[in-house]
Amino acid sequence: MPANLSLETSIQLDIQKIRADFPILQTQVYGKPLVYLDNAATTQKPKLVLDAIQDYYTQYNSNVHRGVHFLSQKATAAYEDARKKVTAFINAKHAHEVIFTRGTTDGINLVASSFGRKFLEKGDSIVISAIEHHSNIVPWQMICEERGASIKVIPVNEKGELVLDTLDELLDDKVKLVAVTYISNTLGTINPVKEIVARAHQQNIPVLVDAAQAAPHLPLDVQDLDVDFMAFSAHKMYGPTGFGALYGKEEWLNQIPPYQGGGDMIKSVSFKKTTYNELPLKFEAGTPSIAEGIAFGAAIDYINSIGLPNIQEAESQLYAYAVDALSTIEELRFIGEAHNRAASISFLVGDAHPFDIGEILDKQGIAVRTGHHCTEPIMQYFNIPGTVRASIAIYNTTEEIDKLVTGIKKAVTLLS
Numbered sequence: 348m349p350a351n352l353s354l355e356t357s358i359q360l361d362i363q364k365i366r367a368d369f370p371i372l373q374t375q376v377y378g379k380p381l382v383y384l385d386n387a388a389t390t391q392k393p394k395l396v397l398d399a400i401q402d403y404y405t406q407y408n409s410n411v412h413r414g415v416h417f418l419s420q421k422a423t424a425a426y427e428d429a430r431k432k433v434t435a436f437i438n439a440k441h442a443h444e445v446i447f448t449r450g451t452t453d454g455i456n457l458v459a460s461s462f463g464r465k466f467l468e469k470g471d472s473i474v475i476s477a478i479e480h481h482s483n484i485v486p487w488q489m490i491c492e493e494r495g496a497s498i499k500v501i502p503v504n505e506k507g508e509l510v511l512d513t514l515d516e517l518l519d520d521k522v523k524l525v526a527v528t529y530i531s532n533t534l535g536t537i538n539p540v541k542e543i544v545a546r547a548h549q550q551n552i553p554v555l556v557d558a559a560q561a562a563p564h565l566p567l568d569v570q571d572l573d574v575d576f577m578a579f580s581a582h583k584m585y586g587p588t589g590f591g592a593l594y595g596k597e598e599w600l601n602q603i604p605p606y607q608g609g610g611d612m613i614k615s616v617s618f619k620k621t622t623y624n625e626l627p628l629k630f631e632a633g634t635p636s637i638a639e640g641i642a643f644g645a646a647i648d649y650i651n652s653i654g655l656p657n658i659q660e661a662e663s664q665l666y667a668y669a670v671d672a673l674s675t676i677e678e679l680r681f682i683g684e685a686h687n688r689a690a691s692i693s694f695l696v697g698d699a700h701p702f703d704i705g706e707i708l709d710k711q712g713i714a715v716r717t718g719h720h721c722t723e724p725i726m727q728y729f730n731i732p733g734t735v736r737a738s739i740a741i742y743n744t745t746e747e748i749d750k751l752v753t754g755i756k757k758a759v760t761l762l763s
């Protein structure tokens with residue numbers, strides 16, 4: 348263990364107590380204790396979140412927003428309480444600026460579709476970056492194709508950092524929106540979002556931030572960042588799958604048309620004319636995932652009970668420990684070595700295919716992800732088929748990192 352990185356942080360945060368909150372961490376895989384290092388794909392869920400789902404279905408299952416009866420009012424109150432928790436979590440000015448979605452992908456598609464239909468014209472462009480997840484590329488390509496617009500890309504360098512020297516040149520008067528990730532799910536790069544927003548705003552261009560990987564790892568403050576839209580997913584922050592939030596500044600949400608039509612998003616409907624509901628319901632057509640929404644609120648309670656600044660501090664120490672420990676493997680090459688990074692570490696081992704390394708680790712109870720991680724343009728840039736990715740969460744320990752290192756060394760021996 349590197350000398351300056353002891354278990355102190357873990358002890359301060361009482362990591363064993365945290366681990367006890369996650370029932371799945373007791374699981375054995377192939378007779379070995381589970382070492383779960385696939386948190387960028389989805390995190391495990393604490394008992395508080397599992398109980399919130401169970402309580403809803405066993406005690407007050409009912410539809411929201413439309414019932415006069417007791418159960419419906421209780422469900423509505425719990426669901427709207429979750430919205431207030433998300434609002435506080437990201438320091439939004441108003442709860443109606445928080446739109447509930449199915450996740451990051453859904454939130455970005457909403458903005459691409461609604462903003463695109465309203466503001467994108469032939470010859471316009473959207474600026475994204477070279478290290479985006481497919482869900483912050485493809486929706487823009489689709490709407491650009493429909494509107495006769497195009498995408499422009501902020502380039503990346505060998506370390507996995509965005510080359511921002513090019514930004515001012517890219518931001519010409521045809522650019523209608525900038526969409527960038529806060530933290531790369533593949534490289535772990537933390538982008539200087541506040542700077543990007545400030546520079547785009549100098550040209551009066553709004554910015555969408557994909558915070559899927561940032562929300563579980565660092566404090567988010569939409570007012571301080573001054574972002575115009577921000578999307579994230581509950582399941583990557585200890586909450587349930589199929590749920591997330593889109594933050595949008597009130598003035599933008601009021602200007603763009605609804606995404607989908609249906610129940611809840613209307614004020615009144617006739618065959619002649621339909622009028623739309625106020626924010627946030629204007630963007631929330633149909634019965635939502637109620638249990639998941641309430642459980643998302645519970646996940647935020649859970650994160651708050653530890654404190655995001657504490658999480659950030661503990662995880663950055665564990666991340667540094669992991670980088671140091673992995674560096675002792677001679678055959679290992681990092682993909683992405685940005686100065687500022689968090690959460691995900693991508694690497695290759697000798698000539699081995701990432702899939703083979705992943706399979707050997709799996710047999711030792713270690714869950715990592717292999718492949719392109721929905722970031723094919725990153726693979727094209729580095730000219731590689733994929734990577735092995737280890738990604739951490741609050742319950743991971745230095746012992747688990749040591750097991751990862753031992754597992755990779757075993758893979759090296761087996762494959763040589």
Ligand SMILES: Cc1ncc(COP(=O)(O)O)c(C=O)c1O
Pocket residue numbers: 387388449450451452453480482483528530531532557559560580
């Ligand atoms: C950076 C980033 N953006 C977007 C997404 C898509 O999130 P979801 O599948 O929850 O919609 C992911 C998921 O891995 C991601 O890592």
